[in-house]
Amino acid sequence: MSISESKPSNFIQEAIENDIKTNRYGGRVHTRFPPEPNGYLHIGHAKAICIDFGMAELFGGLCNLRFDDTNPVKEDTEYVDSIMEDIRWLGFDWEDRLYYASDYFDQLYEYAVELIKKGKAFVCDLSPEEIRAYRGTLTEPGKESPYRNRSIEENLALFEQMKAGAFPDGSRVLRAKIDMRSPNMNMRDPVIYRILRATHHRTGDKWCIYPMYDYAHPLSDAIEGITHSLCSLEFEDHRPLYDWFLEALEIPQPPRQIEFARLNLTRTMTSKRKLRKLIEDGFVAGWDDPRMPTLSAMRRRGFPPSAIKEFCNRVGVAKNNSVVDFAQLEHCVREELNLHAPRIMAVLNPLRVVLVNYPEGQVEEFATENNPEDPNAGVRHVPFSRVVYIERDDFMEDPPKKFFRLAPGREVRLKSAYYITCQEVVKDPQTGEIVELRCTYDPESRGGSTPDNRRVRGTLHWVSEDHAVKAEVRLYDHLFLTDDPEDGGDYLANLNHQSVEIKKNCLVEASVTAAETGARYQFLRHGYFSVDPDSTADELVFNRIVSLKDSWGKMQKS
């Protein structure tokens, strides 16, 4: 099956197909992903990346990475590196096509001179406040600047002086001469160059004038030979301006801007300012705290990049503002990990179990499958002995009807090992807390089944006391309690104060001691976990990526 058949079609794909059919760009498809290096990429960017690179891939075209760095006061090279890392992690490749809008500053300046010569741009001396006042409102037309009809020669001279640093910051701008009466605010003689003395992360102090996005973007696209410039919906009413620059400068085969709705997720906030506040207030540890919606956080948490890509494919491409259920993402993560994550046994809340009739000092090894979904994953051997630990939640002294696990007098299976029956519950005389279970095992049930084929309802995971290793496990939950973090108007009020639970004394199978950072496992009956970089030679630290679906847990809640 080809890629185009496995994905539902969308309007952008159709538009590109049509352009190919009509030979609009000589059959070429060339897109670009244009981040501003002013912050970390988040899950919303992942959708844009998948669309930009994905469309090019689908049609055998190319996608450039271009940093849209036209505002030096906001941008930093620190972000450049993290953005590249995130895109690569998602599995996309811009090959040798790494560009910066700042690479084009000279060319962009020449284009501006050309606009002036064509009488399509002018230097305006109005202050920012005056420009705002002259712009008019949504319902009233704007007024033309008194500087609008300067001669070409004067504009040329002034613009050159702007570039040369003759004027203070903010004192003058270069504006496109379009239409102050346009109902589209973007066409009311927009500013295209401003004076700004700031050190640029790439061009240093070479420039004291910088182009605006609306001007730099279409021309950067044109310079790179971009055919389809895909962006989000809020740029829809910038499109006439995008086209205006290309037409004014008589760009042949001008690129075409197509807008799509950005991704929103339930229980997720992507506002840079608000996320920063969560960090500053110490609510999360940083931009890569596994609860954050950034790609670096998702990577640390253990989300497989393929799951994120699959998720982006599934949510589709459309023009309506939407909010996708986080469960959809979790589903993609589980689907991927179910197929590929090796299984191990880990006990998060250990309860000691002594098998009273099992010989002291004896150790057996039981073969158990690494992944029942993947026959090629093989088996491993787990050690078993007289004292094991099971999950505290897997025992109840006075169990309700549908509890299929261990209880006094009841028999259950220890996965791949033996059937055991609970004979005695040992409690702390002071607190009444259950400290130990004394059970018998059935030697006939070796490997987990008996000759008489009798059934047991429950199968528990376990670890051997003498062989298990201690680990820290971090259980994550959503950062917000409400689907919409802004519900009620205050996102801080909706914060989930139990969004992380750190469990210090977990016991995991010795087979994972050598696990590398980032390795992903399924902890049997719990969920999927990855090795956090906080792990040391002495102790592994695991992040819960996502839990397994838990029908027992669900029953208990209702």
Add this chain to the structure above:
RNA sequence: UGGGGAGUAGUGAAAUGGUAUCACGGCAGCCUUUGGAGCUGCUUUUCCAGGUUCGAAUCCUGGCUCCUCAGCCA
């Protein structure tokens, strides 16, 4: 209230004048050496009102609701 967009099950998407389809979620059942996974079934939809048509989610007219634009941000 000017301009630009968008309205299809709870959520996201498809259907391009011809049986409203898919995924997620929820619910029920089957199966199970993971209460996982898998399988089966159910759940539930074209913003409203007119019109054109044998036939409308799709075309036309009018309305409603939501998003978006008044940075020398991107």
